[in-house]
Amino acid sequence: xxxxxxxxxxxxxxxxxxxxxxxxxxxxxxxxxxxxxxxxxxxxxxxxxxxxxxxxxxxxxxxxxxxxxxxxxxxxxxxxxxxxxxxxxxxxxxxxxxxxxxxxxxxxxxxxxxxxxxxxxxxxxxxxxxxxxxxxxxxxxxxxxxxxxxxxxxxxxxxxxxxxxxxxxxxxxxxxxxxxxxxxxxxxxxxxxxxxxxxxxxxxxxxxxxxxxxxxxxxxxxxxxxxxxxxxxxxxxxxxxxxxxxxxxxxxxxxxxxxxxxxxxxxxxxxxxxxxxxxxxxxxxxxxxxxxxxxxxxxxxxxxxxxxxxxxxxxxxxxxxxxxxxxxxxxxxxxxxxxxxxxxxxxxxxxxxxxxxxxxx
Numbered sequence: 001x002x003x004x005x006x007x008x009x010x011x012x013x014x015x016x017x018x019x020x021x022x023x024x025x026x027x028x029x030x031x032x033x034x035x036x037x038x039x040x041x042x043x044x045x046x047x048x049x050x051x052x053x054x055x056x057x058x059x060x061x062x063x064x065x066x067x068x069x070x071x072x073x074x075x076x077x078x079x080x081x082x083x084x085x086x087x088x089x090x091x092x093x094x095x096x097x098x099x100x101x102x103x104x105x106x107x108x109x110x111x112x113x114x115x116x117x118x119x120x121x122x123x124x125x126x127x128x129x130x131x132x133x134x135x136x137x138x139x140x141x142x143x144x145x146x147x148x149x150x151x152x153x154x155x156x157x158x159x160x161x162x163x164x165x166x167x168x169x170x171x172x173x174x175x176x177x178x179x180x181x182x183x184x185x186x187x188x189x190x191x192x193x194x195x196x197x198x199x200x201x202x203x204x205x206x207x208x209x210x211x212x213x214x215x216x217x218x219x220x221x222x223x224x225x226x227x228x229x230x231x232x233x234x235x236x237x238x239x240x241x242x243x244x245x246x247x248x249x250x251x252x253x254x255x256x257x258x259x260x261x262x263x264x265x266x267x268x269x270x271x272x273x274x275x276x277x278x279x280x281x282x283x284x285x286x287x288x289x290x291x292x293x294x295x296x297x298x299x300x301x302x303x304x305x306x307x308x309x310x311x312x313x314x315x316x317x318x319x320x321x322x323x324x325x326x327x328x329x330x331x332x333x334x335x336x337x338x339x340x341x342x343x344x345x346x347x348x349x350x351x352x353x354x355x356x357x358x359x360x361x
Contacts, residue, residue, distance in 0.1 A: 033354040036313075037342040038306055041287045041333055050219045050278040054210035054227070056268050057258070058203075061181065063196035066092055067169040071190045077198060079183050083174040090185075090197055092170035101167050104160035111156045115149040122146045178202040179270055206261055206268045208239060210276050211254035219278050220244050220257050227261055230273040237263040239276060288327050293341045294318075303333065304340040304347050306355070313340065313351050 070092035077089050122142040128134045182199040185191055208227045212220055225239040239259035248255055259276060261268065294301050301320055304313045316337070318330040333339065338355075340347065347353070 033311060033352045034347070035356045036304075036306070036340045036347070036353045037356045038338045039289075039293075039341050041289070041335060041337050041339060049280055050216055052210040052212065052216075052276045052278075054208040054259075054274050054276050056229075056261075056270060056272040056274055057207050057209045058178070058181075058201035058270060059205040059207055059260070060176075060202040061199060062202075063182075063184065063199045064089065064172060064175070065194050065196045066090075066172055066191060067193055068092065068097065068166050069191065069193045070094075070096070070170060072185060072187050072197070075183075075185075075187050075197075077180050077183075079180055081180045083178060083180060083200070085174055085176050087174045088171055089174055089180075090172040090187075092172075092191075094167055094170040097163065097166045097170055101160070101163040104156065104163040108153070108156045108160050111149070111153040115146070115153050118142070118146045118149040172197060174200060176200070176202045181270065201270055204265065206263065206265065206270075207242060207258045208261060208274050208276055209256065209258050211249070211252060212244075212257055213254055214248065217244070217255050219280065220255075222278050222280070225259060225276060225278045227259065227274050227276050229268070230275065233275070235267075236277075237261045237267075287330055287333050287335075289330055289339060290341050291326055291328055293339055293344060294320075294328060294330075295344050301330075303330075304344055305333075306338040306340060306353065308338065311352050311354065313347055313349065313353055315349055 073091050073093050075090045076087075077083060083089065122139075122145070125134055125139050125142045129136065129139045178200045180198050181201045184196040184198060191197065220241055221244075225241070226236040227239045228234075228236050239261055242258045242260045245256045289303065293303050295304065295315070296302055300317070302315045302317045305316045306313060316333060318332040321329045321331055340353075
């Protein structure tokens with residue numbers, strides 16, 4: 001090649017080299033260790049528990065209604081109001097019952113007059129019989145008339161007392177100290193005898209009412225149950241099963257239960273949210289993990305174990321021996337192992353990670 005051709009080709013070669021170097025791929029960035037949430041497992045017995053949300057209720061809570069029918073003319077209480085025994089809760093229109101009571105009283109007065117007349121006639125016939133002016137039959141008739149007048153007077157007195165009671169029954173009173181929890185009727189409404197008007201939760205012992213799923217009813221009778229208020233979870237109160245429904249609710253398919261609480265009355269307010277906790281029998285050899293730590297299914301399950309020395313993950317096969325709510329009891333893990341509990345489905349064997357909370361390297 002002649003020199004002038006060689007010198008002319010040099011710029012072309014240099015340009016081609018620059019173009020090729022510009023089109024080459026940049027080096028792959030180094031992947032940062034993924035942060036993971038870890039937990040350190042413990043050995044020994046694992047005790048499960050059943051936790052149910054409940055509500056604080058009064059031991060005695062009953063609907064109250066009038067013992068007679070009528071139209072409500074006034075209601076003196078509201079829901080949530082505290083009342084005392086004998087306090088007026090509502091009133092019916094008493095006019096009809098007042099008139100009936102007056103009529104019954106008048107009949108009693110008439111019966112008393114009839115009895116006085118019958119007794120006077122009987123006394124007069126006794127004198128006439130002693131003088132042989134009347135027969136024994138006539139005297140017996142007057143004696144029977146007195147007896148009938150006395151019986152009629154007693155009957156009318158009883159009827160008068162009944163009508164007087166009905167006037168009093170037109171006033172609904174609290175039969176114990178407590179709190180009005182619900183209103184069922186208002187002024188202007190016509191109610192039947194016995195129809196609920198208000199519900200009264202009596203002062204005294206308090207219960208926690210819970211609903212048991214069908215697969216948890218056996219746990220209801222286990223000992224050691226405790227209850228805690230949602231607002232004060234640190235305070236635990238002993239709970240004792242008082243009643244368990246034998247029939248499932250037709251809508252929720254759950255079984256209602258009530259537990260009596262060993263707690264001061266002032267510590268529990270009606271309607272407060274509470275949690276009932278029932279410990280289950282201990283299971284030896286199982287380790288409790290959240291279900292989010294499992295990878296795979298029950299036939300081939302594993303967990304990701306963190307190696308602090310290398311910072312890498314290794315899959316460890318486990319055997320599921322039990323389930324308790326959102327937790328599983330597994331075997332095959334050594335005590336002290338650090339297990340990943342979140343995001344396990346995006347991890348891989350040998351992946352470099354760092355525990356959540358540590359600074360990135």
